Amino acid sequence: xxxxxxxxxxxxxxxxxxxxxxxxxxxxxxxxxxxxxxxxxxxxxxxxxxxxxxxxxxxxxxxxxxxxxxxxxxxxxxxxxxxxxxxxxxxxxxxxxxxxxxxxxxxxxxxxxxxxxxxxxxxxxxxxxxxxxxxxxxxxxxxxxxxxxxxxxxxxxxxxxxxxxxxxxxxxxxxxxxxxxxxxxxxxxxxxxxxxxxxxxxxxxxxxxxxxxxxxxxxxxxxxxxxxxxxxxxxxxxxxxxxxxxxxxxxxxxxxxxxxxxxxxxxxxxxxxxxxxxxxxxxxxxxxxxxxxxxxxxxxxxxxxxxxxxxxxxxxxxxxxxxxxx
Ligand SMILES: Cc1cc2nc3c(=O)[nH]c(=O)nc-3n(C[C@H](O)[C@H](O)[C@H](O)COP(=O)(O)OP(=O)(O)OC[C@H]3O[C@@H](n4cnc5c(N)ncnc54)[C@H](O)[C@@H]3O)c2cc1C
Numbered sequence: 001x002x003x004x005x006x007x008x009x010x011x012x013x014x015x016x017x018x019x020x021x022x023x024x025x026x027x028x029x030x031x032x033x034x035x036x037x038x039x040x041x042x043x044x045x046x047x048x049x050x051x052x053x054x055x056x057x058x059x060x061x062x063x064x065x066x067x068x069x070x071x072x073x074x075x076x077x078x079x080x081x082x083x084x085x086x087x088x089x090x091x092x093x094x095x096x097x098x099x100x101x102x103x104x105x106x107x108x109x110x111x112x113x114x115x116x117x118x119x120x121x122x123x124x125x126x127x128x129x130x131x132x133x134x135x136x137x138x139x140x141x142x143x144x145x146x147x148x149x150x151x152x153x154x155x156x157x158x159x160x161x162x163x164x165x166x167x168x169x170x171x172x173x174x175x176x177x178x179x180x181x182x183x184x185x186x187x188x189x190x191x192x193x194x195x196x197x198x199x200x201x202x203x204x205x206x207x208x209x210x211x212x213x214x215x216x217x218x219x220x221x222x223x224x225x226x227x228x229x230x231x232x233x234x235x236x237x238x239x240x241x242x243x244x245x246x247x248x249x250x251x252x253x254x255x256x257x258x259x260x261x262x263x264x265x266x267x268x269x270x271x272x273x274x275x276x277x278x279x280x281x282x283x284x285x286x287x288x289x290x291x292x293x294x295x296x297x298x299x300x301x302x303x304x305x306x307x308x309x310x311x312x313x314x315x316x317x318x319x320x321x322x323x324x325x326x
Contacts, residue, residue, distance in 0.1 A: 003321060004137060006125045007154035009036025010307055011299045013113040014314025015152055019321055020117060027117055030124035035110035041187060048187040048214050048228050049106035050272050054078050054099035055307035062308045066100060074112045075100045080199025080216040087205055088260035104219040128163045150294035152317050156180050156276040157301050168295055171288055178301050182240050183277035184231040186251040192264040193225045207235040207254040229255055244271035278305045286316030296320045
């Protein structure tokens with residue numbers, strides 16, 4: 001079959017990898033690189049993992065993949081000191097699982113998966129239409145892509161609902177019910193090391209929810225103190241339409257308050273708005289699939305709100321498509 005996959009995040013890439021030996025697979029992503037919410041922001045020679053911070057592996061299928069990536073040097077355990085910050089007090093998290101990160105940056109596993117696949121980047125799929133028994137797509141320049149025998153859609157649910165509302169209204173209505181929380185991220189490099197005895201922390205009672213010393217992750221430039229700060233869901237929602245220039249100073253002030261430290265001078269700062277970050281109530285179904293029209297829809301929001309969930313949804317998507325052959 002000729003299969004179109006919209007979205008080259010973890011779920012779309014895994015689905016493509018699973019199908020590519022048997023099918024003619026075409027991946028489309030609007031971004032300049034693969035990885036989606038596992039992307040890395042590069043600013044001159046600074047790198048920030050501004051989306052997913054680390055991932056854990058509990059399902060045996062994902063554990064096997066993680067072992068293979070570790071062996072291939074694509075990911076490594078992050079051994080930084082992780083704590084909990086609340087009102088200036090530091091405590092230990094309840095659990096301390098092995099936390100993996102891509103090396104030298106979080107997008108490494110996605111880049112590895114994309115190698116050798118037919119991935120068209122900077123291709124935003126604008127519309128989806130039925131074409132005979134299959135599907136055709138158009139991109140934002142109006143170019144037609146296809147026809148394809150099967151369609152796999154792995155974009156966040158609000159965007160999936162927009163694409164599918166005319167051609168699969170029942171699925172679009174179901175998908176539209178699933179929300180993803182927004183998240184503001186501030187990326188900062190300090191001129192001197194922030195004197196905090198932690199490399200990452202879950203933050204409570206603050207506009208922030210998480211902070212990480214990006215430069216403490218393996219194979220990063222440890223000589224420059226780079227941090228990623230994530231705002232809480234409620235603060236991000238409240239401030240969603242502010243500009244990055246307004247957001248970054250407020251999140252830095254929140255960092256000073258949460259740590260009780262006076263911050264070193266800032267060498268670089270910016271903020272990134274994730275309009276869609278984490279699904280608070282994922283569907284836990286793996287994927288949605290319609291054999292009649294050969295349409296499958298998935299992503300972390302169909303499984304679990306994390307990298308592992310996206311991986312497992314990618315497997316479920318591939319399994320569904322494989323069954324359509326018979
Ligand atoms: C701020 C933040 C922090 C996170 N922290 C963690 C963490 O610490 N640990 C963890 O395990 N997980 C974390 N996550 C979640 C994790 O990143 C996701 O679960 C996972 O990456 C989702 O993968 P996906 O393939 O389902 O979706 P995505 O990665 O969102 O992939 C969807 C892709 O579709 C593309 N796309 C969208 N619309 C179109 C279109 N019209 N045409 C073409 N392409 C399109 C996008 O560019 C994107 O690449 C975090 C996410 C965010 C944003």
